[in-house]
Amino acid sequence: MIYFDQAATSIPMLPAVIDEMVHTMEHIGANPGRGTHALGVQASDIVLRTRSKACDVFGVQHVNQCLFFSSATVSLNQAILGYPWEEGDHVIVSTMEHNAVRRPLEVAKQRYNINITYIHWTGNKEEFVAQIKQHITPHTKMIALTHASNVTGDILPVEEICKGVSETKEITTLVDASQTIGHISIDMTKSNIDMLAFPGHKGLRGPKGIGMLLVNKEIELSPIHFGGSGGQALSTSPPIEWPQRFETGTMNVPAIAGLYASLCNMEKHMKENVSRETKLVTNIQAALEKIDNIVVYGPSIHDQRVPVVAFNIKDVDSEEVALILDAHYDIAVRAGLHCNALGHETLHTTDQGVIRASINATNVEEEVQTFIQAVQEIAASYKQLD
Numbered sequence: 001m002i003y004f005d006q007a008a009t010s011i012p013m014l015p016a017v018i019d020e021m022v023h024t025m026e027h028i029g030a031n032p033g034r035g036t037h038a039l040g041v042q043a044s045d046i047v048l049r050t051r052s053k054a055c056d057v058f059g060v061q062h063v064n065q066c067l068f069f070s071s072a073t074v075s076l077n078q079a080i081l082g083y084p085w086e087e088g089d090h091v092i093v094s095t096m097e098h099n100a101v102r103r104p105l106e107v108a109k110q111r112y113n114i115n116i117t118y119i120h121w122t123g124n125k126e127e128f129v130a131q132i133k134q135h136i137t138p139h140t141k142m143i144a145l146t147h148a149s150n151v152t153g154d155i156l157p158v159e160e161i162c163k164g165v166s167e168t169k170e171i172t173t174l175v176d177a178s179q180t181i182g183h184i185s186i187d188m189t190k191s192n193i194d195m196l197a198f199p200g201h202k203g204l205r206g207p208k209g210i211g212m213l214l215v216n217k218e219i220e221l222s223p224i225h226f227g228g229s230g231g232q233a234l235s236t237s238p239p240i241e242w243p244q245r246f247e248t249g250t251m252n253v254p255a256i257a258g259l260y261a262s263l264c265n266m267e268k269h270m271k272e273n274v275s276r277e278t279k280l281v282t283n284i285q286a287a288l289e290k291i292d293n294i295v296v297y298g299p300s301i302h303d304q305r306v307p308v309v310a311f312n313i314k315d316v317d318s319e320e321v322a323l324i325l326d327a328h329y330d331i332a333v334r335a336g337l338h339c340n341a342l343g344h345e346t347l348h349t350t351d352q353g354v355i356r357a358s359i360n361a362t363n364v365e366e367e368v369q370t371f372i373q374a375v376q377e378i379a380a381s382y383k384q385l386d
């Protein structure tokens with residue numbers, strides 16, 4: 001099997017991640033923050049050292065504001081639905097947002113009567129930055145942006161935008177780094193990113209079932225889940241203290257241990273692999289662009305990007321092509337809408353979807369060649385049907 005669906009979830013996980021997880025499951029396995037026994041203390045240490053690692057790696061001021069959730073999606077829900085909205089508040093987002101941002105925002109709109117402006121992404125960064133600036137009003141409380149599109153691999157100029165509003169303390173910046181984590185270095189303090197969400201299982205090659213929301217500003221966030229957190233059991237309200245205020249239920253300690261291993265490896269991984277990944281993905285795109293009947297979406301081969309390429313074979317249903325790649329060539333890609341209806345509206349591909357090939361450092365040039373050969377054959381077979 002050639003696995004070109006790394007933007008959905010990465011396979012295989014890093015060996016160091018698996019080792020950490022297995023060790024934790026075999027030798028620790030207890031609940032952090034609940035028991036005072038030795039195993040509980042060890043589990044708490046794993047959680048704390050991972051929080052501290054995230055704090056260091058991403059330039060967060062307070063370790064207690066590095067929060068664990070079960071995914072990037074839940075982290076984004078917490079950031080958006082836990083925000084202290086008031087009626088009439090305004091939020092700016094791009095038209096490339098994943099449903100993990102769009103849906104909670106639309107819920108917040110219904111719940112709190114806020115206004116949302118979607119800024120059209122054309123691929124032109126200067127125009128996009130100017131559009132965002134133009135749409136800021138005295139009511140704007142949040143700018144929420146995906147760092148890179150999960151459909152096309154475009155990188156949005158989030159750092160420039162976040163830095164640009166650093167003087168405006170009323171505006172909170174929220175970045176969905178699901179597709180850039182492990183590909184692009186992020187320092188929240190330097191870039192004026194107030195909240196950052198990411199999952200363990202994509203570019204970090206870490207575990208599923210874990211994500212983080214990092215908060216680098218004083219924000220009166222309210223929890224979106226309620227239940228046990230190991231402290232203040234007599235109170236009917238959640239604890240005031242962070243992170244206990246938000247982290248309800250038994251924590252996924254093996255996944256947190258695995259995330260620690262992937263965060264420890266992140267810098268080395270980026271140094272060694274990002275340019276290779278970029279070369280592989282631009283090789284794919286350059287070869288696709290030479291095939292008759294193929295439309296490629298997103299950045300040009302010269303643009304900075306994450307290792308994702310989106311394309312279609314003329315007007316053929318993208319799911320059909322993905323099915324052929326899987327059944328006849330043993331190649332896994334993702335087709336359809338990629339949980340991103342907005343992005344597809346932007347690309348005018350809502351009916352057809354797109355075929356998305358996404359790679360990482362474990363993929364090799366030989367796989368790229370096999371993939372290109374397969375797409376050439378499929379495209380040629382549809383041409384014969386014309």
Ligand SMILES: Cc1ncc(COP(=O)(O)O)c(C=O)c1O
Pocket residue numbers: 007008071072073074098100146148149150176178179199211
């Ligand atoms: C841009 C973006 N945001 C959010 C998510 C949600 O991530 P998760 O499924 O890990 O919660 C994804 C996953 O594909 C994504 O690509």
